[in-house]
Amino acid sequence: xxxxxxxxxxxxxxxxxxxxxxxxxxxxxxxxxxxxxxxxxxxxxxxxxxxxxxxxxxxxxxxxxxxxxxxxxxxxxxxxxxxxxxxxxxxxxxxxxxxxxxxxxxxxxxxxxxxxxxxxxxxxxxxxxxxxxxxxxxxxxxxxxxxxxxxxxxxxxxxxxxxxxxxxxxxxxxxxxxxxxxxxxxxxxxxxxxxxxxxxxxxxxxxxxxxxxxxxxxxxxxxxxxxxxxxxxxxxxxxxxxxxxxxxxxxxxxxxxxxxxxxxxxxxxxxxxxxxxxxxxxxxxxxxxxxxxxxxxxxxxxxxxxxxxxxxxxxxxxxxxxxxxxxxxxxxxxxxxxxxxxxxxxxxxxxxxxxxxxxxxxxxxxxxxxxxxxxxxxxxxxxxxxxxxxxxxxxxxxxxxxxxxxxxxxxxxxxxxxxxxxxxxxxxxxxxxxxxxxxxxxxxxxxxxxxxxxxxxxxxxxxxxxxxxxxxxxxxxxxxxxxxxxxxxxxxxxxxxxxxxxxxxxxxxxxxxxxxxxxxxxxxxxxxxxxxxxxxxxxxxx
Amino acid sequence: xxxxxxxxxxxxxxxxxxxxxxxxxxxxxxxxxxxxxxxxxxxxxxxxxxxxxxxxxxxxxxxxxxxxxxxxxxxxxxxxxxxxxxxxxxxxxxxxxxxxxxxxxxxxxxxxxxxxxxxxxxxxxxxxxxxxxxxxxxxxxxxxxxxxxxxxxxxxxxxxxxxxxxxxxxxxxxxxxxxxxxxxxxxxxxxxxxxxxxxxxxxxxxxxxxxxxxxxxxxxxxxxxxxxxxxxxxxxxxxxxxxxxxxxxxxxxxxxxxxxxxxxxxxxxxxxxxxxxxxxxxxxxxxxxxxxxxxxxxxxxxxxxxxxxxxxxxxxxxxxxxxxx
Numbered sequence: 001x002x003x004x005x006x007x008x009x010x011x012x013x014x015x016x017x018x019x020x021x022x023x024x025x026x027x028x029x030x031x032x033x034x035x036x037x038x039x040x041x042x043x044x045x046x047x048x049x050x051x052x053x054x055x056x057x058x059x060x061x062x063x064x065x066x067x068x069x070x071x072x073x074x075x076x077x078x079x080x081x082x083x084x085x086x087x088x089x090x091x092x093x094x095x096x097x098x099x100x101x102x103x104x105x106x107x108x109x110x111x112x113x114x115x116x117x118x119x120x121x122x123x124x125x126x127x128x129x130x131x132x133x134x135x136x137x138x139x140x141x142x143x144x145x146x147x148x149x150x151x152x153x154x155x156x157x158x159x160x161x162x163x164x165x166x167x168x169x170x171x172x173x174x175x176x177x178x179x180x181x182x183x184x185x186x187x188x189x190x191x192x193x194x195x196x197x198x199x200x201x202x203x204x205x206x207x208x209x210x211x212x213x214x215x216x217x218x219x220x221x222x223x224x225x226x227x228x229x230x231x232x233x234x235x236x237x238x239x240x241x242x243x244x245x246x247x248x249x250x251x252x253x254x255x256x257x258x259x260x261x262x263x264x265x266x267x268x269x270x271x272x273x274x275x276x277x278x279x280x281x282x283x284x285x286x287x288x289x290x291x292x293x294x295x296x297x298x299x300x301x302x303x304x305x306x307x308x309x310x311x312x313x314x315x316x317x318x319x320x321x322x323x324x325x326x327x328x329x330x331x332x333x334x335x336x337x338x339x340x341x342x343x344x345x346x347x348x349x350x351x352x353x354x355x356x357x358x359x360x361x362x363x364x365x366x367x368x369x370x371x372x373x374x375x376x377x378x379x380x381x382x383x384x385x386x387x388x389x390x391x392x393x394x395x396x397x398x399x400x401x402x403x404x405x406x407x408x409x410x411x412x413x414x415x416x417x418x419x420x421x422x423x424x425x426x427x428x429x430x431x432x433x434x435x436x437x438x439x440x441x442x443x444x445x446x447x448x449x450x451x452x453x454x455x456x457x458x459x460x461x462x463x464x465x466x467x468x469x470x471x472x473x474x475x476x477x478x479x480x481x482x483x484x485x486x487x488x489x490x491x492x493x494x495x496x497x498x499x500x501x502x503x504x505x506x507x508x509x510x511x512x513x514x515x516x517x518x519x520x521x522x523x524x525x526x527x528x529x530x531x532x533x534x535x536x537x538x539x540x541x542x
Numbered sequence: 543x544x545x546x547x548x549x550x551x552x553x554x555x556x557x558x559x560x561x562x563x564x565x566x567x568x569x570x571x572x573x574x575x576x577x578x579x580x581x582x583x584x585x586x587x588x589x590x591x592x593x594x595x596x597x598x599x600x601x602x603x604x605x606x607x608x609x610x611x612x613x614x615x616x617x618x619x620x621x622x623x624x625x626x627x628x629x630x631x632x633x634x635x636x637x638x639x640x641x642x643x644x645x646x647x648x649x650x651x652x653x654x655x656x657x658x659x660x661x662x663x664x665x666x667x668x669x670x671x672x673x674x675x676x677x678x679x680x681x682x683x684x685x686x687x688x689x690x691x692x693x694x695x696x697x698x699x700x701x702x703x704x705x706x707x708x709x710x711x712x713x714x715x716x717x718x719x720x721x722x723x724x725x726x727x728x729x730x731x732x733x734x735x736x737x738x739x740x741x742x743x744x745x746x747x748x749x750x751x752x753x754x755x756x757x758x759x760x761x762x763x764x765x766x767x768x769x770x771x772x773x774x775x776x777x778x779x780x781x782x783x784x785x786x787x788x789x790x791x792x793x794x795x796x797x798x799x800x801x802x803x804x805x806x807x808x809x810x811x812x813x814x815x816x817x818x819x820x821x822x823x824x825x826x827x828x829x830x831x832x833x834x835x836x837x838x839x840x841x842x843x844x845x846x847x848x849x850x851x852x853x854x855x856x857x858x859x860x861x862x863x864x865x866x867x
Contacts, residue, residue, distance in 0.1 A: 033716065042631055049583045123596035126583075130590045179600055183631050199720045203640045203817050204712060206719035226716040231815040234696055239710035242703045417576025417830065444588050457580070457591045 029223035030540050032519060034530060035236045035245040039205050039229040043189050043197070045165055046118075046125045046172075047182040058532045059209060059225070060101075061165035061191040064092045064111065064146065065158050067440050069525030069533060071336015073158035077111060077166055077192065078146075087153030087480040092146045092161075099214050100168060101196045108140035114167040115148065124178035131160040153478045155485050159441035166192055194220050194536050205229030221521070221539035240265060240513065247514035247522075249530050253323050256511050264517035268524055269323045271334040274508035276327075276394065276435040278310070282501040283427040283454060283463025291427035291463065296376045301361035303500040307347050308354035309401045316506050319393045323509040329493040330445045332438050332507045334526045338486050339442040341493040355405045363406070371406035382409035384433035385416045391433045394505065398433075425456045427463055434461065435508075442489050446473055449496055462501035469495050517541060545858050552854050556847045563843040568615060571835050572607050578830040579603070582629050601628055601832075615836065624840075625833035629825070634837035637822065642804065642841070643723075644713060645818035648734065648811075649803045652741025657796060660746040664753025668788075669780065671758060679750065687747030695740045695813035702736045709733050711815030737814040741807060745799070752795050756788040763787075790860060797853030801846035 040053035045061070048054070058066075066076040075081070078092040098106040115138045118125035122132075137149040154160065168190040175181035189197040194217070195209035207227040211220040228245065230236040233252045239245045241262055251259050251267060260267040280303060283291040296302050312326035328346040331339050363371035363378055371378045382399065384391035395411035402409050409431065414422070422429050438445045447453060450473050453460035472492050479485040496502060512529045514522060520541050523534040579597050583589045598604050605611055618625055624634035660683075667679040702708040709715065713733050718726040760766065761784060769779045808820035819838070826834040 041629065044631070047631060049589075122593065123600075126589060126593045126597060129593055130588050133590075178596065182600075183626060185631065201719035203644075204714060204719055205815065205817060206712070206714075206716045208716060208719065228712060228716055229815060230711050231812045231821060232696075232711070235699055235711050235813060235815060238700055238703055242707075242710065244703070244710045415576075417574070417581055420577065420580060421575045439588070455591070457577070457594045 030221070031224040031226060032222045032247065032535070032538060033226045033228065033245045035228050035230050035239055035248045036530075037230055037233060037236065037250055039202065039207065039227070040200075043186040043200060044182065044184050045167065045186075046127060046184075048127050055528075055530055056197075056207065056209075056227075057165060057191075058193075059195045059530075059535060060189055060193040060197055061167070062193050063162050063165050066162050066532075067159070067336075067527065069523055069527055069531075071334075071440065071526070073162060076162075077106070083157070083480075087157075087478075088150050090148045090150070090157060090161075091141075092148075094144045094146070095216055096144075098192060098216055100192055101190050101212060103214075106166060106192055108143055108146050110169050111146050111166045112138045112140045113169050113173075115146075115161075115164050117167070117172060118164075121178065121181070124175070124181040126178075126182065128163055131163050153480050155477050155479045156441045156443055159439075159443075162440075192216075194532055195225060198224070215536075217536070220536045222519075222535070225535060240515065243515065243518075246518050247512070247529060249512050249528060251511040251513050253321050253511060256321065256323060259513050264515055265513055266516040267511065267513040268529070269509045269511045270524060271325070271332070271526060272508050272510035273332050273334055273438040273440070273526065274435060274510075275330070275332055275438065276388075276390065276433065276505045276508070277330070278306070278398070278503040278505060279423075279429075279432040279434060279462050280306075280501055280503070281427065281429050281431075281463060282465070282499070284465045287427055287454070287463060289426060293427070293430050294376070294378075294380055296363075296373070296378055297380070297430060299361060300500070301357055302363075302378070303503075304347070305354045305357040305361075305405060306402070306407070307500060307503045308350055308357060309405050309407070310398060310503060310505070311349040311401065312346070312505060313349070315394060315397060318397065319390050320506065320508065323511060324506045325509075327504040327507045328497060330436075330438075330449070330496055330502060330504055331442050331489065331493055334507075335438065335440065335442060337442075337482060339489050341490045341497075343490075344494065344497050351401065351404050358405060358407075365406050369403070369406060370408045377408075378406060379408040380410075380430035382411045382431045382433070383414045383419060383422070383429060384411065385419050385435075386413040387416050388435065391435075394433050420461075423461045424454060424458065424463075432461065433505075443477065446476065446489065446492055449473075449492075449501065464496070464499065464501035466495060466499065548858065549855065552851055556851055559847055560843060564619075564840065567836055567839045567843075568612060571830070571832055572611075574830065576830060578628065578832060581828065581830040624837040627826075627831055627834040629829040629831045630834070634833050637834065638819070638837055638841055641817060641819045641822050644816065645804065645811075645820070647723075647730075648737055648816060648818060649741065649807055651734065651738050652807075653745060653796075653799065653803065655738065655742040656745035657749055659742065660749025661753050661792065663746070664750040665757055665780075665785075667750065668754040668757035668761065669776075680754070683747035683750040683754075685747070686743050687751065689744070691740070691744055691807070691809035692813055694743060695737070695810055698736050698740050699813060708736055713816060733814075737810050737816055740810055740813075749792065749795065752792055753788065756791050757784060760784045760788045786860060790857075793853055793856050793860065797849045797856075801849030802842075804845040805842050 036052065038050060038052045040048060040056050041050045042048050042053065043056065045057060062076045064076060064078040065073045068074045077094055077098060079095045081090060081092040083090045094108055100106055115132065118129045119132045119135050122129035134151045134154060135148060136151050139147055141147050171186065171190065175184065187200055194212055194215045196212050198208040198210040200207045205228060209225040211223050213219045233255065236248050237255050237259060240248050256267060256269065259265060280297055281291055281293040316322060316324045316326055328344050329341050331341065333340040358371055362373045365371050382395055384395050392413065399409045399411055419432065436445065448459050449464045450460065450470050451465040452458065454463045469492055472488050476485050476488040479488060510528065514529065518541055519538050521538045522529045523537055525531065579594050602611055602614055627634050627637055630637060663679050667676045670676050699710060703710045709732060714726055714729050718729050723730050766779060766783055769783050804819060805823065808824060810816065811818045811820045823838050826838055
């Protein structure tokens with residue numbers, strides 16, 4: 001064995017000598033090497049579904065406005081913007097001296113074209129056609145002014161515009177069918193952002209960005225940023241430890257303490273937009289097809305008892321190793337704009353009280369330890385999506401607590417596709433543990449609870465149907481005054497909290513870490529250490 | 543029956559198998575629950591129902607599975623076109639070709655090394671039966687065979703990257719991304735050391751055990767006694783009489799393993815972030831990417847069938863009895 005090790009050492013030394021020699025350029029550039037567990041599905045903004053793609057777009061493209069670290073929207077290509085009193089006409093004024101990565105000047109007409117493209121061809125621009133719904137006309141008034149005219153006022157206009165990047169027209173205008181447009185891989189991406197795409201080797205999982213020296217907010221401090229894909233989080237942790245990478249954008253919660261203990265490594269846990277919830281089948285009895293579920297779930301007292309029997313603090317401690325927070329409402333606190341409904345008072349964990357609630361509602365304990373009222377036994381299917389390592393443990397804990405109050409649940413792991421099929425259109429489930437990652441704007445999380453979304457291809461997984469809620473949803477979409485909109489959003493959260501189509505369990509934390517002996521100046525925010533604002537400011541330790 | 547007839551019959555059988563596999567693959571993926579569109583776009587995006595419907599129409603999923611989708615697919619294949627992957631938006635043939643090279647490089651290397659060392663070790667152990675050498679080799683092989691793949695991989699990765707400075711994953715260094723592999727061979731070799739070592743250790747045990755039991759069986763045959771009685775040296779007995787006969791079960795084993803080589807070594811690829819076919823199969827299945835799945839399983843079926851045919855051909859040389867069947 002010793003000899004094998006010796007031979008390997010010699011071999012690897014020899015190889016590293018020649019390998020290194022070939023790779024070393026003349027003047028050592030500052031390279032920030034990031035490890036991540038995915039890669040962009042494509043660099044074409046028309047057909048990019050993964051967050052990794054959005055991360056790269058954020059670094060290479062610019063929209064008129066962008067989300068700041070505090071959740072407020074700030075100007076990006078636009079220096080300033082205003083809307084008419086009725087909220088139907090929005091006028092954006094561009095900064096001076098904007099340039100594409102190839103040196104050409106950016107014009108307002110090109111920005112307007114980029115927004116018109118998904119309006120004119122929504123089937124082709126699958127990713128961002130939903131952002132331009134209700135846009136009537138977009139035009140350049142002059143070289144510096146873009147005007148968007150709407151059919152109805154839009155409450156979250158800045159959020160929507162922040163995903164409509166200025167695209168290099170010549171690359172995108174030649175496609176005749178949606179399919180041709182979506183098959184375009186945009187490997188020579190031309191944008192206006194702080195970094196230029198230097199190379200994307202999709203097969204090998206390596207994406208290289210170079211600093212854009214002409215960036216309008218100043219050149220980034222590093223010369224290159226490399227994203228390297230790891231298929232395995234343990235290998236990525238090891239890579240950070242030995243210094244193969246300088247930063248990792250996702251530390252597994254089980255490894256967080258270990259990583260924290262590494263020398264010269266800083267590990268950060270910060271609030272994220274992820275949440276986990278217990279879904280209760282709330283499809284109306286009139287649903288077609290008729291819901292298949294235990295009728296006891298229609299009883300608000302049963303729902304209240306279940307909520308009272310869940311110790312959310314324990315869930316956070318045991319399942320997330322403390323990296324998260326107990327949750328009550330579908331909007332995570334980290335969203336800017338005060339949309340999280342703070343005054344909601346969550347029910348306290350109290351097994352005795354939960355049992356009393358059931359007793360009072362007429363569910364009496366049977367000889368087998370399961371409560372029943374007439375024919376209705378408190379015995380539920382408890383399914384969870386197999387796409388998270390956390391849910392099995394959540395299911396175990398819930399089953400334990402429920403047992404104590406005379407409710408029997410049988411946990412079962414189901415792959416996300418089969419689970420989706422069981423939920424809609426068939427409405428054949430009792431309780432499901434699943435999660436969401438919220439948008440920066442509350443609109444999406446709110447839409448999940450609307451009646452319209454409980455159809456095949458829709459996003460509702462509870463079947464919640466409340467005409468009053470649906471009306472409020474439409475109202476918040478067209479409410480321009482932020483304070484007014486906040487009020488509606490709070491009211492909607494209260495409805496969901498009281499009716500309990502979801503018992504929201506916890507908010508996740510996002511965990512990231514970097515080599516503090518090599519780099520400094522990262523900006524910690526819900527946007528992540530890899531956001532453009534952070535990677536522009538990061539600089540090497542001298 | 544002569545060799546030609548024997549091979550022709552095998553070839554005909556292989557083609558029938560392939561046709562059955564093609565049809566089965568088509569049906570199999572479509573009876574899975576779930577919606578390919580939802581799988582492709584994931585759960586965390588705001589793709590409207592209209593857009594989903596447009597994608598469904600684009601992929602032909604709005605048409606009945608039979609006959610429309612079935613004959614569309616067959617028609618495409620007949621024209622030598624495997625289609626375009628829904629999730630990757632690249633031609634399926636291109637994706638498969640790119641990963642096939644990587645996989646063959648890794649697994650081929652691992653297989654060759656493990657065959658060479660496994661056969662040698664098995665031969666020596668069988669020949670020197672019941673010596674301490676045999677016991678050691680046997681124990682080592684049993685342990686190697688029983689070790690979980692990902693565990694061995696992660697241990698070697700931790701040791702190799704900490705003490706020897708070997709890379710923690712990938713197939714080349716980021717600086718060499720985008721270059722053809724043959725231009726950066728030293729770098730590729732450095733990245734291959736640990737995964738190859740893992741694979742070699744894993745397969746080695748299996749080959750050694752087969753070889754050892756096979757050689758033991760052969761050595762107890764009467765013709766070996768006869769050979770010894772003729773006064774042949776140990777080496778001559780081994781080479782001329784024992785080895786060729788003992789190779790038969792091994793050839794079967796190798797053929798089977800090589801056939802499945804193309805399916806990749808999913809654990810090893812995952813541990814070492816190695817971009818091969820195994821990972822591709824997994825993502826294709828998770829995304830319900832029918833064109834990619836069908837292409838991938840076609841490739842897998844062809845390689846298993848070809849490997850088996852090669853084994854059959856080899857048999858005709860190794861074992862004259864085969865032709866007589």
